[in-house]
Amino acid sequence: MPETDSFDxxxxxxxxxxxxxxxxxxxxxxxxxxAVQEAFARAWQRWSTVREYGDPEAWVRTVARRIAISRxxxxxxxxxxxxxxxxxxxxxxxxADAVALVAALARIPTPQRVAIVLHHLVGLPVAEVAQExxxxxxxVKARLARGRRALADLLSLDPTEDxxx
Amino acid sequence: xxxxxxxLFEQLRGSQPPTxxxxxxxxxxxxxxxxxxxxxxxxxxxxxxxxxxTGWAVGAASDPTPPPVSPAPPQSLTPAPSLTHAPPTTVxxxxxxxxxxxxxxxxxxxxxxxxxxxxGPEWPWMTAMTYCPDxxxxxxxxxxxxxxxxxxSYSKDTWISWEIVxxxxxxxxxxxxxxRAIATCPTYQFPDGPEIxxxxxxxxxxxxxxxxxxxxxGSARTDYMVVVRVGAxxxxxxxMDGPEPDARAMADAMAARLR
Numbered sequence: 001m002p003e004t005d006s007f008d009x010x011x012x013x014x015x016x017x018x019x020x021x022x023x024x025x026x027x028x029x030x031x032x033x034x035a036v037q038e039a040f041a042r043a044w045q046r047w048s049t050v051r052e053y054g055d056p057e058a059w060v061r062t063v064a065r066r067i068a069i070s071r072x073x074x075x076x077x078x079x080x081x082x083x084x085x086x087x088x089x090x091x092x093x094x095x096a097d098a099v100a101l102v103a104a105l106a107r108i109p110t111p112q113r114v115a116i117v118l119h120h121l122v123g124l125p126v127a128e129v130a131q132e133x134x135x136x137x138x139x140v141k142a143r144l145a146r147g148r149r150a151l152a153d154l155l156s157l158d159p160t161e162d163x164x165x
Numbered sequence: 166x167x168x169x170x171x172x173l174f175e176q177l178r179g180s181q182p183p184t185x186x187x188x189x190x191x192x193x194x195x196x197x198x199x200x201x202x203x204x205x206x207x208x209x210x211x212x213x214x215x216x217x218x219t220g221w222a223v224g225a226a227s228d229p230t231p232p233p234v235s236p237a238p239p240q241s242l243t244p245a246p247s248l249t250h251a252p253p254t255t256v257x258x259x260x261x262x263x264x265x266x267x268x269x270x271x272x273x274x275x276x277x278x279x280x281x282x283x284x285g286p287e288w289p290w291m292t293a294m295t296y297c298p299d300x301x302x303x304x305x306x307x308x309x310x311x312x313x314x315x316x317x318s319y320s321k322d323t324w325i326s327w328e329i330v331x332x333x334x335x336x337x338x339x340x341x342x343x344x345r346a347i348a349t350c351p352t353y354q355f356p357d358g359p360e361i362x363x364x365x366x367x368x369x370x371x372x373x374x375x376x377x378x379x380x381x382x383g384s385a386r387t388d389y390m391v392v393v394r395v396g397a398x399x400x401x402x403x404x405m406d407g408p409e410p411d412a413r414a415m416a417d418a419m420a421a422r423l424r
Contacts, residue, residue: 008189044196
């Protein structure tokens with residue numbers, strides 16, 4: 001398959017999943033969309049290499065998360081703007097629960113949020129979350145447990161319901 | 166609760182982005198523009214240096230091979246006063262690390278830094294200072310006098326690093342500002358993030374002055390900041406995840422690129 005065709009097919013097939021993931025991680029739809037687009041542009045720059053990876057989508061997802069984190073790192077202006085104007089408005093969603101979930105995710109620590117999103121939204125097993133975030137599996141389990149407890153409080157879920165990783 | 170979360174996340178799937186997804190040809194064009202910008206940046210550096218007549222040897226813009234690195238002269242631990250107050254120096258792309266400089270990591274790929282301001286990348290310590298309650302801009306007088314700066318990020322799979330090279334009218338004073346920043350803010354915390362500790366673990370081991378700073382991010386990760394000064398240029402490398410000997414070894418490559 002020519003490079004353009006394989007890239008276009010990959011883009012069409014994975015862009016929505018990657019946007020969902022970045023939106024959940026950043027809590028900001030515009031930021032998520034731009035980080036995903038930028039990550040795809042970088043993927044195209046080296047597509048002959050990236051396409052050979054076992055999981056090109058994981059590569060783009062990691063790059064997109066790094067772009068978003070890099071922006072947070074340099075986000076003093078955004079922090080000040082947040083203080084001035086309040087948080088960015090949630091995107092119009094068909095479901096109030098989804099909006100509430102994104103708002104709750106934004107209130108838990110970033111490492112817990114990333115672990116929760118990769119596990120529950122992307123569907124990665126704990127071992128793959130550990131590999132993608134560069135921490136031991138025990139750390140991922142702890143982050144998932146703490147993140148779920150925090151979300152349970154914020155979303156009034158039943159914390160006694162059996163949970164597993 | 167896990168199942169309840171799974172149901173909630175199901176409802177998040179398929180969220181509409183603020184604008185429709187760009188068509189694939191537009192994404193590919195953005196990728197090509199990134200390549201073009203990188204080539205253009207290398208070319209404009211050549212023109213700028215030629216215009217200033219500084220005589221630095223740099224590669225032609227159309228030549229993708231990195232310029233040869235001059236053999237590093239014997240290291241001197243004594244600052245060279247004649248160079249520290251040199252005329253304003255433009256930072257050209259040949260001063261930045263090349264992938265082959267990362268001896269411990271094969272296949273590093275360079276890319277533009279994200280979110281550079283109109284004056285190039287910000288002072289490398291600004292993020293730390295932003296979250297340090299004891300930071301006072303007036304305590305770091307050289308920052309506003311910076312003449313030029315340029316940076317790149319470097320990545321391999323999930324590993325990422327970045328370098329920023331800056332030129333200052335008084336680079337010795339800038340190194341003093343860096344030391345003061347670390348001494349003033351040995352610990353700080355991002356909102357909702359772990360406590361970050363930064364400690365100077367080595368000094369004056371490369372170039373005309375240098376620092377190796379260990380940055381512990383909670384218990385999860387230890388990164389290193391490598392700072393090297395040669396003449397009017399100060400290079401700062403954020404080397405993620407260590408190990409310390411690998412980070413320290415980068416200083417010689419940084420110094421060689423600055424000479």
